[in-house]
Amino acid sequence: MSLAQGAPLLSRLVSSSVAIASQAGHVIRDVMKKGDLGIVEKESVRDLQTEADRAAQRCIISSLNKCFPKITIIGEEGEDETKVASGSIFDPSTGLLVEVACPPQLSSIAEEEVVVWVDPLDGTAEYTQGLLDHVTVLIGIASGGKAIGGVIHQPYYNYQNPGSELGRTIWGIVGGEVGGMNILPPPEGKLIVTTTRSHSSSTVNDAISAVSPDEVLRVGGAGHKVMLLLEGKAHLYVFASPGCKKWDTCAPQAILEAAGGILTDIKGSAIPYHASAPHRNSTGVLASAAGQNHEVYVEKIPQHVKDNLKA
Ligand code: AMP
Ligand code: MG
Ligand code: MG
Numbered sequence: 001m002s003l004a005q006g007a008p009l010l011s012r013l014v015s016s017s018v019a020i021a022s023q024a025g026h027v028i029r030d031v032m033k034k035g036d037l038g039i040v041e042k043e044s045v046r047d048l049q050t051e052a053d054r055a056a057q058r059c060i061i062s063s064l065n066k067c068f069p070k071i072t073i074i075g076e077e078g079e080d081e082t083k084v085a086s087g088s089i090f091d092p093s094t095g096l097l098v099e100v101a102c103p104p105q106l107s108s109i110a111e112e113e114v115v116v117w118v119d120p121l122d123g124t125a126e127y128t129q130g131l132l133d134h135v136t137v138l139i140g141i142a143s144g145g146k147a148i149g150g151v152i153h154q155p156y157y158n159y160q161n162p163g164s165e166l167g168r169t170i171w172g173i174v175g176g177e178v179g180g181m182n183i184l185p186p187p188e189g190k191l192i193v194t195t196t197r198s199h200s201s202s203t204v205n206d207a208i209s210a211v212s213p214d215e216v217l218r219v220g221g222a223g224h225k226v227m228l229l230l231e232g233k234a235h236l237y238v239f240a241s242p243g244c245k246k247w248d249t250c251a252p253q254a255i256l257e258a259a260g261g262i263l264t265d266i267k268g269s270a271i272p273y274h275a276s277a278p279h280r281n282s283t284g285v286l287a288s289a290a291g292q293n294h295e296v297y298v299e300k301i302p303q304h305v306k307d308n309l310k311a
Contacts, residue, residue, distance in 0.1 A: 008102040009109055010141065010149055010173060013068060013116075015097045017139040017151040018169050018180075020063045020090045024056040024137045025155030025167050027088055028121055031055060037128060046199060048124050049077060055088075056120035056137060057081040063090035064118075064139075070111035072275045075118040076247045103175040106148055115142045115275045117250035123221030125198040132156035136223030140250025142273035149173045150251030152223045170230070172258030183259045184232030186289050190214040194225045194234040199243050203305045207240035207266065207284075211300050222285070226252035229289040230259055236297055237287040240266045240305045244281045246273055252287070260290030267306050268298035283309045 005012075031037065031052035038051035057077040062084045064073055075081060119138040121127060126134035133156050141149035151171045158164040170180040186192060193208055197218035208216060217234055219225060222244055228234040250273055253263040265271055266284030286301070288294045 008107040009111060009114070010106050011100045011102040013071075013114065013141055014100045014149045014151065014171050014173060016067050016090070017064070017141070018098050018171050020060055021137045021139055021151045021153035022167065022169050023063070023088060023090050024059045024120055025153050027056045027059050028052045028127075028135065028137070028155045032127070032132075039128060046125070048128060050121070050124060050128060052127065053077055053121045053124055054081045057118060058083060059088040059090075060118050060120055060137070060139065064116060066091075068111055068114075071114040071116055073116045073118060074247065074275065074279075075120065076245065077120060098171070098179060100171060100173065100179065101176055102173060105175065106143075106173065109143050113143050115273060116140065117142065117247040117273065119223070119247035119251075122223040122248060126220030131220060132159055134220035134224045136221055136227070138223050138247060138251040140247065140252075140254060140273070142250055145272045145274040145277070147174065147250045147254040147257070147273055150254035152227060152251055152255060154227070170227070170255060172255035174254050174257045176258060178230075178255060178258045181230065183230055183290070185291055186229075186232045186235045191236065192217060192234040193236045193238050194219060194228050195238050196220075196241070199241060201241050203240045203308050204238070207238050207301050207305045210302050210305070211236065211238065211297055222248035223252055226256050226263070226287060229256060229261055229287060232289070235289050235292055237285065239285040240301065240309060241284060242280055242282040242309060244285050245279045246271070246277060246281065247279075249281060249285060256287060261288055261292070262294040263287035264294070264298070266301055266309055268295065283311055
């Protein structure tokens with residue numbers, strides 16, 4: 001299937017990003033198969049980078065640049081990892097592209113107005129520890145400071161089910177459709193909260209206690225946690241800490257909102273995605289599945305937790 005050049009930019013961008021994220025998933029699995037992860041510490045021992053993060057970013061940025069030369073791309077692994085990737089650039093004329101419908105209000109956006117936030121491998125700590133189903137590739141599309149479209153690729157989806165197809169890709173456009181999965185509601189009559197497993201703190205735990213959950217799922221990756229909200233496995237994602245970045249939340253937020261959910265900072269304010277926005281989500285993350293009353297949870301977060309997280 002080829003996507004006509006006449007299709008809206010956002011349709012072509014999401015569709016190409018589906019193929020590019022899947023290609024990055026191959027890169028991530030290849031590095032793990034070869035066994036030499038090339039781990040380096042970035043800002044701290046809790047902030048790692050592997051050869052898979054670097055190679056997947058080169059693949060994604062080279063491919064997006066080739067297809068959409070005028071968009072602004074911000075990748076987690078920085079400028080060094082934007083150079084041309086050898087052998088893994090996606091060519092949209094040779095790939096199979098999904099058809100993505102664009103809602104009319106987003107159909108005339110130009111390349112110059114688009115900022116793409118790329119997390120080539122979300123859940124690096126878990127990747128190095130063999131918790132492979134926590135890993136995602138995130139390509140988030142923003143315009144006018146808002147998350148408007150996104151792709152989440154799970155390179156290890158089904159890896160514990162031999163015989164089933166390995167990996168899957170989910171996409172969404174705000175005000176449009178979600179593709180690649182069935183959205184399910186979380187169970188009624190209980191509250192399941194998902195949060196970090198490797199970046200916990202006292203404010204993270206105070207915020208969780210304040211919403212009185214029946215169950216807490218401590219898992220890796222912002223992408224993986226939002227997937228739990230989309231799959232009906234959790235009601236709420238609580239992260240009252242400054243460590244999460246724009247490339248962690250842009251794609252998950254767009255897909256969650258396309259599915260009827262909400263993602264804000266811990267105070268209930270919108271997260272800005274302009275190219276000049278600070279990379280860090282310094283006021284935390286709060287996300288709720290479709291059908292949840294987001295405002296009620298914002299109210300329950302203790303004031304001292306909110307005061308502790310400054311913009
Ligand atoms: P987590 O929920 O801990 O898996 O974190 C979600 C995303 O935010 C991942 O990309 C983490 O690398 C990032 N993150 C969260 N907290 C920190 C931190 N303290 N230092 C560095 N990265 C962090
Ligand atoms: Mg990340
Ligand atoms: Mg990452």
